Amino acid sequence: MERRKQSRKARTMQAPSPKLPLELLIAAPRGFCAGVDRAIRIVELAIEKYGPPVYVRHEIVHNKFVVDRLKAIGAIFVEELDAVPDGKPVVFSAHGVPKSVPATAEQRGLDYLDATCPLVSKVHRQAERLVGAGRHIVFIGHAGHPEVIGTFGQVPAGAMTLIETVEDAEVFAPSDPANLAFLTQTTLSVDDTAEVVRTLQQRFPTIQAPHGEDICYATSNRQAAVKAIAAACDAMLVIGAPNSSNSLRLVEVARREGIPAELIQRATDLDWGFLDGVGTLGITAGASAPELLVRELVDRLSERFDVTEREEETTRETVAFKLPRGLEAAA
Template structure:
């Protein structure tokens, strides 16, 4: 009897912003010594966070947890101006691991606010990237829209002078529909040509578009609080495969493989490759047949380290 084939999505896993953020924490530990404080999880992956914590990183959610004179790294998701200002006031050594593609959205938010636009952010309430982006302007200056229904309802102070921005890790399809709804409401609305969804989120979703119709189930490596990983799982399900978000091979339940002849594997932008390889190994043990890589868009993006850490590279 033929075994269960495994199709590996490509690209998958770490993006340039996540690689840079992890390297920033590691270099900070090397240069300044442990402990180094990190605002929020550096990236949304439990394994990454635990590995860095073991090396001396301390993950915090408030300034109260950071002692005077400490080194504070801002996570890849970015932080509000208020968080930066408080760190500055306290004289902390600040190192910014915000992904440059998130910083680009921050700069746009500041620019539109300065020009007096009614600003709308498309994103998920409470996600740290959304909190950080909304915190680039005074409270209440940026309104959040999470879905088409909210886009249909939103009232803005200047309907003829509105602008939108988006979270970088949204579903491409959902963002397109929300942007269309906003354009319908506010024909003069300004914003990016399409959205601010980053190359890594788009490429991983495109890879799943190619893979999901060919398999019965898709395992997405990623933590539940990882936005781009959750979107991959949802997309796989939309395309007819059963989507499962797993943090490691240990999460795979035997019954999920019942009747499955072909299984797809991918990873969100914050999930390390060794977790993918572990899943592949376990699937092969459970009767896997061929393992095939389905390559789509090649990625060659890299981001430089902040200047204060470049010498340590």
């Protein structure tokens, strides 16, 4: 009898404790935008058309999972054209490239496909027109980002000045203050950029604004979706790469709304301690993070918590971009 009591007691002690409840509030829109989807498809179709390997200059989009998957089917990623062998096709990343890059590819006789996001290309064409009209461009963006490098490479040296912060805008001293225009990187913080623009417009009332908003629809929509759910969340996780500008901006937006927020690349990067005391967790994903990674995170959270999930949609995206002419038939 005593042994049976001890056995029952042992089984009771080993019984798993009930999972704590965790509500997931998932932002929408999130994840892939039309430009990212197009760029990835271009690489996939190029591999189908030419056969592996197909070279890609720079990460096609800033996401390790995406890059690794494309490597597995025959993409080779390089930083410069020097690493592309003669006779091999090459794809230019969604962030855009300086004019010198396709010029070099043509000189070498390389087949190339330009996966630059059409919204980035729009900024490139605006830059050319403004410089052609004799205006000096104030470009709002982050130094060293591939999109910034690509945009500066559309115009002659000295035709653009990079402004990163309000402080930069306050001390900017152009040689011809009456003949300015501004453009912006497509993946910036909407709120931060508005402050920089306001400062520039106060200092230089005749500065010419771009035709339409340069910050892309996907960046704006994802930031608005984070703001929409932030007040109902105790914390937020953003799925994205540490070199992804739009993903980093989502973390900043959440923190500015007053909640703890962290960037993770995959569910395996999750620090369980971050969830201590969290009853409602917000989840979103940067524009280069696939939905598969969101589901992976939800599954991992379900291992430790009694999860319920709810999606909060602020707008529905229907944008789609055409493929380059050479790949339309392959698609």
